[in-house]
Amino acid sequence: MEPWSLLYADKRKEYAVTVSGVEIIPDPIIKGKETSFVISAFTDKPLSEGEVVIGVxxxxxxxxxETGDLCANISCLIPAGDFTISYTQxxxxxxxxxxxxxxxxxxDGNKxxxxxxxFDFSIGFFTSSEQPMDT
Structure with missing residues (x-):
């Protein structure tokens, strides 16, 4: 797994949810195959509803x-503490x-x-059917 570098959009803002890491599976990304982005985060207050907005x-x-329900892939109520958000495309x-x-x-529920x-990622030249086979 490559350590992905992430940046907060507003470096001066103190966000209620802090993000500690990103994992991309598979790594490297393969065209024509599902890719999962797993975001490790922390909240100091429980979350009962909200939305996730993805832009590429x-x-x-x-x-x-894409905009989706925060609780679609995570059981809500999300208690205070560590949690993960998974997004697959x-x-x-x-x-x-x-x-x-x-x-x-x-x-949150109030928008x-x-x-x-x-964070940045790259897509290579190969599709899933063109990937070299492991021997």
Whole structure:
């Protein structure tokens, strides 16, 4: 697993939810295969509802966005403490290779932003059917 570098969108803001890491599975990312982004986070207050907003940019251009229920993949009530957010997406075989930036926002039930992080990832030239076989 590569240590992914993440940045808070607003470095001066104190977010209610802090993020300690990102894991991308598989690593490296393979076009035509599901990719999971697992975000390790901490909250000092329980969360009972909210939404997750995902945005993906390719060389700075917005190419994908999605808003979903925070509790769709996590059992709510999320108690104070450590928790993880998992997001899985099938990357199309036509996705161009190169550098991408994923932005993840977590909002509470009142649409107040609890955290906003950005991290870079890249997609290689191969699709899942073109990957070299392990021997």
């Amino acid at each position: 940019a390719y060389f700075g251009w917005s190419v994908y966005s 099938l990357l199309p075989t036509i996705a161009p290779p190169g550098s991408y930036t994923l932005t993840l926002k977590v909002k 107040s932003e609890l955290t906003c992080i950005k």
